[in-house]
Amino acid sequence: MVARAATDLRRQDVRDRLLDAGVSALLSAGYAQTSVDDIVKRAGVPKGSFYYYFASKEALASDAVARYAEMDEPLREALGNGNGKPLVRLKRYFDTYVAHYETKAFVSGCLFGNLALELSDLSPPVRQALSQAMRDWALAIETVLIEAQETGDLSAKVECRTMAGFVVNAWEGALLRMRVEKSAAPLQNFLTITFDQLLVS
């Protein structure tokens, strides 16, 4: 049983290494320019292992979307943990990403947005994974907006589901523009309008 558990652990470990390598490779080069060879090299595993875990590069890209969403979990937990007012937490959530993109010199951007534009018309499974991941993400934001309405920090007139969807999409648009301008200005613009004009009491 112990040996079996250890094998399972190693399996999980190899799969995770392949997924993490996939996320990095897809973020830096995009889907078309990333090969299975690039991914196994980055992960430091033999090529045969790739096909043990994933039927194809497309299957990996699909799972990489879910993996990328998992990487956001600690921040989503902080978003919902009640430490500070709801809109303060939401602002802090986006501020963390602004700081992250600053350290990355405004390259690469968000895997969701990148794969959305590259694969939405080409890969139904990746499109489906993106749809699910972006809905889950919007739901996390909707939850904090509802909380903000309950504490009176957000106007009761705001339709939280519509607004959460808008905020997620506007953020993706701001990231796209950030990559063009190579500057945090579009992200600051997003924060200004979102927190000074949209999410107000």
Place this chain on the structure above:
Amino acid sequence: MVARAATDLRRQDVRDRLLDAGVSALLSAGYAQTSVDDIVKRAGVPKGSFYYYFASKEALASDAVARYAEMDEPLREALGNGNGKPLVRLKRYFDTYVAHYETKAFVSGCLFGNLALELSDLSPPVRQALSQAMRDWALAIETVLIEAQETGDLSAKVECRTMAGFVVNAWEGALLRMRVEKSAAPLQNFLTITFDQLLVS
């Protein structure tokens, strides 16, 4: 002189055909998946002509950005022509694109957004062309927002430049999400929040 003028006209024509073919090819397949062969085939001109007008595929992509912006000119003229209230004209501008994307079954999206994510980190000239085109676009929207303030249809508190930049980016984000959802819902969401909550008196 007449012969010379006719030659100039044909040259312009071939260049335009290559650019239009480039816009279509880049929109449907993206930059990496489009070859110079694809473009000359679409344009119906011999391959040699391509290199007479463009030093490289990258040079064409750069000029295709400006060409794509030109295609928007009739709509931008309607945006500024004083026919109807400023915000009504702006809403009509976006409605026209919503109808356009509906007829296209929500594929391909906007060339600016697609090239922004594919090439911003790889091609300084394309990034520069995108930066210019997106600034010009935001300026056209800023102009109509200023007009709306003058007619009292938009709150004087709105900082029109910041807002125009935000609207352009949020629209790109809505298009990105449209491609994931294969539905007009993200565009309708953009219109609802933009016209019911952001651009109000």
